[in-house]
Amino acid sequence: MADLVARVREVLPSVRKDLEDLVRIQSVWADPSRRDEVHRSAQFVADLFTGVGFDDVRIVSEGGAPAVIARHPAPPGAPTVLLYAHHDVQPEGDPAQWHSAPFEPTERDGRLYGRGTSDDKAGVATHLAAMRAFGGKPPVGVTVFVEGEEESGSPSLSRLLEVHKGLLAADVIVIADSDNWSTEIPSLTVSLRGLADCVVEVETLDHGLHSGMWGGVVPDAVSALVRLLASLHDDDGNVAVAGLHEGSAAEVDYTPERVRADTGLLEGVTEIGSGSVPQRLWAKPAITVIGIDTTSIAASSNTLIPRARAKVSMRIAPGGDATAHLEALRKHLEEHAPWGARVTVTPGDLGQPYAIDATGPVYDAARAAFRQAWGVDAVDTGVGGSIPFIAEFAKAFPEATILVTGVEDPNTQAHSINESLHLGVLERAATAETLLLQSLATD
Ligand code: BES
Ligand code: MN
Ligand code: MN
Numbered sequence: 001m002a003d004l005v006a007r008v009r010e011v012l013p014s015v016r017k018d019l020e021d022l023v024r025i026q027s028v029w030a031d032p033s034r035r036d037e038v039h040r041s042a043q044f045v046a047d048l049f050t051g052v053g054f055d056d057v058r059i060v061s062e063g064g065a066p067a068v069i070a071r072h073p074a075p076p077g078a079p080t081v082l083l084y085a086h087h088d089v090q091p092e093g094d095p096a097q098w099h100s101a102p103f104e105p106t107e108r109d110g111r112l113y114g115r116g117t118s119d120d121k122a123g124v125a126t127h128l129a130a131m132r133a134f135g136g137k138p139p140v141g142v143t144v145f146v147e148g149e150e151e152s153g154s155p156s157l158s159r160l161l162e163v164h165k166g167l168l169a170a171d172v173i174v175i176a177d178s179d180n181w182s183t184e185i186p187s188l189t190v191s192l193r194g195l196a197d198c199v200v201e202v203e204t205l206d207h208g209l210h211s212g213m214w215g216g217v218v219p220d221a222v223s224a225l226v227r228l229l230a231s232l233h234d235d236d237g238n239v240a241v242a243g244l245h246e247g248s249a250a251e252v253d254y255t256p257e258r259v260r261a262d263t264g265l266l267e268g269v270t271e272i273g274s275g276s277v278p279q280r281l282w283a284k285p286a287i288t289v290i291g292i293d294t295t296s297i298a299a300s301s302n303t304l305i306p307r308a309r310a311k312v313s314m315r316i317a318p319g320g321d322a323t324a325h326l327e328a329l330r331k332h333l334e335e336h337a338p339w340g341a342r343v344t345v346t347p348g349d350l351g352q353p354y355a356i357d358a359t360g361p362v363y364d365a366a367r368a369a370f371r372q373a374w375g376v377d378a379v380d381t382g383v384g385g386s387i388p389f390i391a392e393f394a395k396a397f398p399e400a401t402i403l404v405t406g407v408e409d410p411n412t413q414a415h416s417i418n419e420s421l422h423l424g425v426l427e428r429a430a431t432a433e434t435l436l437l438q439s440l441a442t443d
Contacts, residue, residue, distance in 0.1 A: 004133055004438055005373070008431045011132035015430070016112075016423070018048055019125040020105040022087070023114040029065045029088040029149045038148050041087045042066035045146050048128055053136025054144075062163055064156025065148030069167055072131075074141025078441050082143045082170035082400075083130075083433075084389060085123030085177060086150035089116035090415045097417040110423055111411075117421040119414035120150070122407035122429075123176035129430035130437060139441030143170055147389065150177070153195070153349030154388045161396055170400055172362055172440060173393055174433065178406030179383055183422045186374045186432065188366065189404035191249075191282055191382035192390060194316035194353030196326035197290070200333050202228060203342040205306035212302060220304040222294050224341040229310055231336040232287045237272025243328040244285040245320030247355075249278040249382055262410045282382025285325070286315040311348070315384060318355035326350060351388030362401040365439045366432075373432035403436075405429065 027041035028034045042059050049070035050057045056071040065088060074080045092102035092115045100106035105114040127144050145168060149155060161168060178189040202225040205218065234240045254277035259265065273280045280286070294308040312333075316325045330345045337343045358380055370378040387404070394402055407429045413419050 004434050005431055007133040008129055008427065008434050011129055012427055012430070015125050015129040015132065016426075018128065019117070019121055020112070022121045022124065023105045023116050024103055026103050027088050027116070027148070028091050029152050031091060035065075038065050038088055042068055042146075042148055045087050045124055046070065048124075049131070049144055052128065052131045054131075060160060060164060061148075062156045062159035064160075065152070067148050067160060068144065068146040069164060070144040071167065072136075072138060072142040075139060075441075078140045079171035080141030080143060080169070081437060081440060082145055082168060082173045082393075083127040084145050084147070084173065084175040085127060086120045086147040087124060088148045088151050089119065089121070090151050093417050099418055107423070111420040112423055113418060113420040115419055118408050118412045118419055120177045122421045122426055125426060126176045126405075126407055126430045126433055129426075130434040133430070133434045134437070138437050140437050141170075142437070143168060150387070150389065153351060154392075155349070157389060157392055161392060165396060168393075169397060173397070173400050173402045174436070175387060175390060175402065175404045176406055176429065176433070177387055178385075178404045179381070179408040179410075179412075180406060180425060181379045181381060183409045183411075183425050184374070185376055186370050186378040186428065187381040187406070188358060188363075188370070188378045189356075189383050189406065190358045190380045191318045191355040192353060192404070193282065193286075193318070193384055193386055194320065194322045194325075194391070195313065195349060195351040195386040195388070196316060196322045196329065197311060197313040197348040198326065198329060198333075199309055199311050199346045199348065200225075200228070201307060201309045201344045201346070202337065203307040203344075204339070205304060208303040208306050210302065211304050214304055218304065219339045219341065220306075221308040221341065222305050224338050225292075225294075225308045225310060227338045228333060228336055228341070228343070229289055229312070232312070232332070233272070236274060238274055239285050239287050241285075241287065241328055241332040244325060245317050246285070247283040247317045247319045249276065249281075249283040250380065251276070252278045252379070252381065254278055278382060281384040283317045285317055285320070286384070287329070288313050315386065316353050318353040318382075320353060322350045322352050351386045352391035353386070354390045354394065356402055356404065360401060362403065362440070366403055366436050369435035369439060370432045372435055374428050405433065
């Protein structure tokens with residue numbers, strides 16, 4: 001085992017180099033003009049696992065983004081482990097706000113900055129490091145599955161799963177796409193929220209009108225839309241949509257100071273909602289407005305705006321059903337339009353929440369591997385984010401044990417500007433995964 005720890009350390013520089021090259025590929029599936037890049041990143045990932053010695057490496061797609069499936073057959077009597085990550089990334093946002101170019105990986109203070117360094121190209125790097133540490137011959141069966149449209153809600157994942165179910169079957173599924181408690185304390189993620197979103201359009205007028213001639217008599221659509229959006233929360237910031245599920249989160253100490261530090265909440269701005277922080281993040285629904293289409297300020301003229309749209313995103317606590325929650329949201333939006341404004345709701349992505357039973361022999365092995373790799377016990381945590389893959393695969397392979405690990409930490413800034421990976425976390429995560437695979441072979 002000590003040898004394996006040393007092996008991971010030895011292979012890490014080569015893994016880091018490959019991670020940097022992968023980050024240089026702008027694999028933003030959500031941007032139609034960069035779909036070639038997503039094909040390039042799939043090919044790059046496929047080549048990495050071919051390079052490690054896997055014989056069966058394919059790029060598959062079912063009407064959506066390309067995914068990579070790379071397989072190493074199980075030695076007799078050994079279990080098969082599916083290693084998951086995604087090679088697509090979020091759009092980079094405003095490049096001017098990055099301290100270094102988003103697709104040029106740059107190290108500062110032990111962190112590697114760049115879009116996808118953490119979410120989730122570091123997941124690919126973790127699996128690659130483990131495979132290299134074993135010289136391409138892990139002691140268990142390994143199927144690496146690297147998705148290409150996770151950040152777009154995995155729309156073709158269920159078809160991929162249907163078509164390639166035989167290839168993807170596994171006894172244990174390791175998902176390297178989540179957070180850690182800190183850079184020094186690992187997490188095992190035991191619950192994730194689901195997601196449902198929609199676009200709501202509000203119309204009040206047949207056409208724009210001179211705002212002086214008609215303002216004060218007939219409503220503009222933006223004023224109607226913001227009142228409608230305001231109805232989604234009460235004055236304390238609790239979600240005000242009826243019929244949503246609330247569970248109960250583990251009691252974990254999460255101070256207001258930590259919230260402020262982890263989020264960059266501005267001085268004087270308060271938190272919203274009631275209940276402990278873990279309760280609000282992991283076990284209650286949340287609703288956020290993630291985009292608005294209307295006349296820009298630059299294009300504004302004294303005109304009553306006839307129609308406007310917003311994209312509303314809802315997080316669903318484990319135990320709730322995403323389809324039913326989207327229906328509750330739709331109903332609320334249709335019933336709360338002020339002044340009789342016309343409302344059209346167009347449903348968007350759906351992903352089911354998931355709660356994990358983190359007990360049993362695989363979890364015992366994982367906890368031991370994490371303890372050895374990190375020098376401290378892993379904490380079981382929930383996360384507020386979503387990975388639709390999990391509920392889909394849990395349904396397809398009900399006997400498989402699911403482990404959600406990851407390489408993010410509270411300073412990662414996934415989805416935001418200046419995303420980064422803590423390089424020590426990458427090493428510890430790769431070591432833990434390698435040790436876990438070794439112990440799954442012998443248990
Ligand atoms: N890696 C995240 C999921 C995550 C977020 C894990 C926070 C741990 C903490 C994943 O890439 C992600 O961003 N998922 C999307 C899914 C959505 C598009 C259905 C999300 O949560 O917004
Ligand atoms: Mn991710
Ligand atoms: Mn993400």
